[in-house]
Amino acid sequence: MNVEAAKPGEWMNRASLMSEVDFSAWDMRIPTDRYSCEDYAERELAQLWMKVWQIAGRAEEIPNIGDWKVHKIQDQSFLLVRGKDGQVRGFVNACRHRGNRLCEGKGNGSRFTCRYHNWTYGLDGKALAIAHPDYDGPLEEFVAPKQELGLIPVSVECFAGFIFLNPDRDAPPLATFLGDAKDVLAAYRMDEWVAVGINVREEMACNWKVVMDAFGESYHIQGVHPELLGLSDTSRERFEVFGDHCVATVPFGKVCDDAEQERQDILNVPTEQFPLYAEVLPRFAEVIETYRDADGKLVMPAGLTPKTLFQRAIREQLTGKGYDVSGLTDTQMTDYQYWLFFPNVFIQVCAGDATVIVNEPHPSGDHNRCVWHVMFLQWVPESERAAKTEPVKTMPAGEHYPYHWVLQQDFDQMPIQQDGLRNRLYTEMLLTRSEPRVAHFHAALDRWVQRVAV
Template sequence: MNQQTAVPPPMDGRDPSNLRGDKITGDRYFSKDFAQKEWDHLWTKIWHIAGRTADIPEAGDFMVHNFMKESVIAVRQEDGSVRAFYNSCGHRGMRMVDGTSSVASFHCPYHGWKWGIDGVLEYAQDGDVDFRKGNPCGKLKLGELRCAIWGGFVWYCMDDDGPTLEEFLEPMPALYRNYPMDTAVRVAWYRIELDANWKFVTDNFSESYHTRTAHPQVPPWIDQDVDSARHEMWPKGHGRTVQPMRPSLSDRPEGGGNAMFEAELRKWDVDPGKYATYEDFALQGWKDLKAAKQKLWKEKGYLHYEHMNDEEITDSPHTVMFPNVTISFLPDNLILFRSEPHPADPEKCYFDLWCMAFPVEGQTEVESIMAGVKPLREVPECEHRVFDKGRGIPELAGQIVYQDMELAENMQAGMHSRGYKDAYLSDQETRIRFFHEVLNDWIEGRG
C-alpha cells in the first residue's frame, strides 16, 4: 500500500454541530433485521483484519479469519506477497483449513482436491477420466478477495469494487506513519464472547467520559480530563482522543504523590522530587519527560522512537477506525481491540484483545497495560474465552478492558427498555453519534 503523507485537518470531536442528529435507538443493538442490513451493506463492503503479518512469515504460511458465516484464508506467496481466498473448496464448498499453519497446497478433506497457495487447482481425483468438460486442474481457481497490508496487519475486502485499503483507512496511515507498527510483538491474544452487540465496543472506545467512573486507576497516569484531551474525527468515521500520559489534576491520588509517574520520570533520569507543587510535577514533569526521551532514547535502547515526535513518545492517541477496530497507540505499546458480530445472535459479539509491545534492548518482559506483565515474545495462539460475567477470564480481573466488559451485558439489556429512546450525550461523546451516522450512511448506500 502506498504511504500517505498528508493528514487533512480533523473535525472537532466535541462539537455537536458536526452532527446531523440521527437517533441512536435501542433496536439497532438487537434487531435481526438491522443486523442483516449491516451484513448486506457494511460487513461485505469494508476492509477486515485477517491477522498479523508476523503470523505468516514464509511461503505457504496461512491464517484463517472466520467472520460471521464467512471464512477467509490469507496465505503468503512464493514472491513474499500475501493473497486472500475464500475458505471454500471449488468442488462442493467444503471448508478446508482452520487456524494458522503452513502447507504446500490446500487439501480438501472431503474428496481430496488440492489447491495451490496461488489458489489454482492442482489435483482432482479422476481428473482425466470423469469430467466431460476436461480435467479441471490448472483451470479452476479458489474465489479470491482483495488483500493489502498496513501496520503489520493483513487486511481483506469481500467487495471487488469498493475503496482501496488506503482510501478506506484515510488518514490513518499518514497519521501514524512514525510508528514502526510492523515491528510490534503480540504478547497477549484473546478472543472473548460477550453478551452484547458489537457496537457497544465501538461506542465505549469512542469516548473517555466513562473513565472516571469505570476506570479509577487511569487518571493517575493518563489525563483524560475534558479540557486536557483532544477529540478529533474525520469524515469516513475514524476518530481519536489524544490523551497526555501524565497525572490528571482533577483526580489526585489519596495521600498525595504519584508512584507511577514518579517511576516513569526516574526511568528517564528526571528527578520527581524537584517540583515544588503537584501541578509542576504533572505539567512540567511531562514536558521534562519529553525532552529526556528525545535525548536518551537511543542510549536506553528505545529504537522505535527514532521517527516519533514529542507527542507520540509521551501521549496516547486512542484511535477508533470505523467501524470496529480500535488501536491505543502508546509510546511503547499498541493495543488492538476489535468487535465482530456473532453469526446468529445480534445480542452477542466476539471481542478481540491483542496486546503488542515494541522491542526494547535488554527487555525480556513488558507491562502489557491491558493484560498484565507478559514475556516479550510472540504468543503462539489465541486464547478463546467466554466472558461469563468475568468468570471466563479471571486473569484479567481488574484490568481496564475487563472493567469495560463488565459493563456490556447491562448496557445491552438497557437497549430493550421502553424508557430508552435516544442517547443524551455530552459534547465529549460527540463521536458516538458520529459513528452511528456514518454507519447509517453505509447501510443506506452512502458509504
C-alpha cells in the same frame, strides 16, 4: 483532513478541543434497534461486513511461507495464507468443486487438499490437481480450463503489521479507505511491533457496537474508572475526523504550574494501564533530581518542565533500544491517541506500544453477543520478536481471561448496557457533547448500513 505537517502527528496540536467540535452533522439520537434487531444485523452483514476493509489478524500470526489461518465474518469463512513469495493472500474457504470447507483453525503446509474429492490447490490458490479429470473426458470441455478452477480470491493487504481483508473485490484499495489516517499511523512503525502479554479472543455478552461505544468516549471514567480521575484534564481533549475513522487525545498529566506536583503526578501514573511509562520512570526519577537547588527545591530551566523532561527520557529510551521515533512528535512520546478505526477497532496508541481491541459480530449471528480480540502490541527489536510474540489465546466458552483492573471494569460494564438496550420501550440512545467519537461512528455506520448520503 489534509495532514501537511512535517510530522503527521502534529495534527494533535491543531485538532479541535471538545468545546469547539461541530455536532451539527451528526444525529445525537441513536436508534437502539441496531443492537438487537435481526433485520438490522442482516443488513449489516450485507452492506457493511461484506463490503468494508477490516482487520483479520496480525501478520506475525502467519510469519512463515505456508502458514495459514481461517478468518470468519459471522457465517462467512476466509482462508489467509502466506505464499512462497512472502505475500499474504486471501481466499474463500471453500473448494471450487462442491464448496466443501477446506480448512479450520490455523496451520502450515505447501498445498490445500479438499478431503471430499481430493481437489488440490497451491498457496497461490491455483488448482494443482483434480482427481479423475479424464474420467468422462477432459474437464475443461464441459466446465472450465484448469487455470480457472482455482480458489475464489478476496482482497487482502497488510498495513502497520495488520492483515486487512475485504470480501468486496470491487472495493477501492486499502490506502483509499485509510485516507490521511494512514500517514499518522504509519509514523509509529507498527509493523515492527508484536503482541506481548495479552493476545486474547473471548466472547462477550453484548453487541459489538456496545464495545465501540464504550471505548469511544472518556465520559464513563467518572462512573466506571474513578481511580483514573485526576490523571488528566479531559477538558483539554482534542478530536479529529479522518473519513470514517476518528481519534481523540487527552494531553498527559494535569494542568499544573507547580513543578514538584507535576513530577509527583508523573511518578504516580498507573503503569498497568500505561505500560510504556514503566521502563522510563526510574530513569526520569533519577534525572529530575539533578534539577534541585541547594535547598532541595525543584527548579526547572526556561523551556523545560517535568513533562517535557519525561518526553525526552522516553525518546532517548526508545531510540537507545533501536526504535526509530524520528517521525513522532514530542507529544506522541507521552500522549496516547484513542482511535475508533472503522468499522470495529479501538486503538490506544503511543510511541512504542498500543492496546488494540477488535470487536466482531458473534459467529452464531446472535446480536446480543460478540467476540472481542484484545492485544497489547509493543515495539520489540527484530532479533527478539519471534521469542516474545504472544500467540493468540482463544478462551473456551464459559471461561474468562483475567484482565488488568481497568479493562476488567469495562468488560464487566458492557453486558449491563446490553441488558438495558434489550428493553423494547427504550428506542433511542441520547448522546452528549462528551461523545463526538460515538456520534461520528454511528454516522459512518449509517452511511454503510442504511446507505445514507454524505
